[in-house]
Amino acid sequence: MSSTSSPVGSPISTRDRIVELADQLFYERGYEHTSFADIAAAVNLSRGNFYHHFKAKDDILDAVIELRRQRTQAMLDRWAAEAPTPVARISRFIHMMVMNGSKIRRHGCPVGTLCTELAKLEHPALPRANHLFILFRQWLARQFTELGRTHQADTLAMHLLARSQGIATLANAFDDEAFIHQEVESLLKWLHDTATATQASQGS
Amino acid sequence: MSSTSSPVGSPISTRDRIVELADQLFYERGYEHTSFADIAAAVNLSRGNFYHHFKAKDDILDAVIELRRQRTQAMLDRWAAEAPTPVARISRFIHMMVMNGSKIRRHGCPVGTLCTELAKLEHPALPRANHLFILFRQWLARQFTELGRTHQADTLAMHLLARSQGIATLANAFDDEAFIHQEVESLLKWLHDTATATQASQGS
DNA sequence: GTCTATACCCAGATAGAC
DNA sequence: GTCTATCTGGGTATAGAC
Numbered sequence: 001m002s003s004t005s006s007p008v009g010s011p012i013s014t015r016d017r018i019v020e021l022a023d024q025l026f027y028e029r030g031y032e033h034t035s036f037a038d039i040a041a042a043v044n045l046s047r048g049n050f051y052h053h054f055k056a057k058d059d060i061l062d063a064v065i066e067l068r069r070q071r072t073q074a075m076l077d078r079w080a081a082e083a084p085t086p087v088a089r090i091s092r093f094i095h096m097m098v099m100n101g102s103k104i105r106r107h108g109c110p111v112g113t114l115c116t117e118l119a120k121l122e123h124p125a126l127p128r129a130n131h132l133f134i135l136f137r138q139w140l141a142r143q144f145t146e147l148g149r150t151h152q153a154d155t156l157a158m159h160l161l162a163r164s165q166g167i168a169t170l171a172n173a174f175d176d177e178a179f180i181h182q183e184v185e186s187l188l189k190w191l192h193d194t195a196t197a198t199q200a201s202q203g204s
Numbered sequence: 205m206s207s208t209s210s211p212v213g214s215p216i217s218t219r220d221r222i223v224e225l226a227d228q229l230f231y232e233r234g235y236e237h238t239s240f241a242d243i244a245a246a247v248n249l250s251r252g253n254f255y256h257h258f259k260a261k262d263d264i265l266d267a268v269i270e271l272r273r274q275r276t277q278a279m280l281d282r283w284a285a286e287a288p289t290p291v292a293r294i295s296r297f298i299h300m301m302v303m304n305g306s307k308i309r310r311h312g313c314p315v316g317t318l319c320t321e322l323a324k325l326e327h328p329a330l331p332r333a334n335h336l337f338i339l340f341r342q343w344l345a346r347q348f349t350e351l352g353r354t355h356q357a358d359t360l361a362m363h364l365l366a367r368s369q370g371i372a373t374l375a376n377a378f379d380d381e382a383f384i385h386q387e388v389e390s391l392l393k394w395l396h397d398t399a400t401a402t403q404a405s406q407g408s
Numbered sequence: 409g410t411c412t413a414t415a416c417c418c419a420g421a422t423a424g425a426c
Numbered sequence: 427g428t429c430t431a432t433c434t435g436g437g438t439a440t441a442g443a444c
């Protein structure tokens with residue numbers, strides 16, 4: 001069975017190295033602006049050899065999206081396992097913007113910028129890229145549900161997603177680290193207020 | 205003197221038609237994904253004739269950014285002239301997302317998506333594109349200053365800009381009109397609270 | 409100012425030797 | 427699995443006739 005990840009204990013396959021480097025380059029330069037030659041050079045492969053691993057550029061994109069999907073899911077699972085309360089879990093999401101601050105300032109949000117680019121290209125892989133957003137949306141909605149906000153869970157999740165997207169876009173445009181911290185503080189306060197309002201309406 | 209706009213009363217120049225159509229295509233398809241041939245076809249010009257008006261693709265981009273700058277400035281001036289209070293003016297900005305809802309859902313924010321793309325390309329025109337953001341930022345900050353929030357004016361302006369960027373990104377990804385309305389309502393409430401808090405701290 | 413023709417380059421993609 | 431060589435298309439850009 002052809003797995004998308006290398007077997008346990010084996011050295012990293014050429015295919016995996018291609019996908020890993022393509023992931024980075026797509027993030028830094030954008031999908032369209034990254035050529036086969038760029039990826040081949042990064043992996044130290046000849047262009048011809050490339051087609052042994054991927055028949056077309058779109059195939060690499062699919063593999064990159066699948067890689068991001070797996071890593072995103074793993075990260076969300078980790079947050080859910082490590083943080084004991086919904087508020088702590090949502091805080092993990094918010095803090096991600098500080099953790100990845102320097103990359104966000106340079107290249108924006110990996111999910112948002114990819115979806116925006118693929119939308120302009122009317123690329124067939126767009127739905128799969130959008131699925132990365134859905135992963136976050138559903139995970140956040142679950143946390144708000146556990147907070148007791150069943151009816152507004154999805155609305156709150158979308159609100160938080162939108163806030164984080166806006167922060168990434170402007171942090172990138174203005175290359176502004178202080179702005180990220182400012183908005184993260186604002187979001188943490190919003191989260192606190194949201195959680196408190198929930199307790200109040202439930203009579204705690 | 206070579207003006208960037210056609211003289212009063214004269215028919216629209218070929219140059220202006222090129223810039224107008226390029227503006228649309230860059231918005232809908234992205235800058236890199238739009239070719240000379242695409243623009244030439246839209247204007248009904250031969251490719252060769254193109255270079256009579258613009259020596260290079262980057263020159264068209266500069267002209268498009270300048271066009272957007274002028275139109276943005278004119279719009280902000282109009283809002284400032286028509287709306288009597290700072291709150292009414294900021295509301296105009298917020299309502300823009302409803303007015304342009306269908307375009308935003310299809311192509312995102314014209315400013316945000318252009319800046320994001322040019323950042324990935326490390327394009328020399330990026331600072332000029334970012335200036336479009338600055339136009340909004342300074343105009344909004346002025347409104348918050350007039351509201352009495354002198355010290356937090358820029359922070360509030362950036363917050364509002366970020367919120368609107370996030371809304372545009374997610375409305376585009378999920379093609380969701382109801383979401384725009386939801387968030388616009390939330391923003392209007394935030395604006396109301398912000399204005400009320402100002403009055404309270406000033407003893408009205 | 410507008411056209412046709414064309415040069416030039418780079419990207420994606422293929423063939424086939426090793 | 428890796429390489430070199432090569433084809434093809436599309437994109438930017440130029441030359442020169444009308």
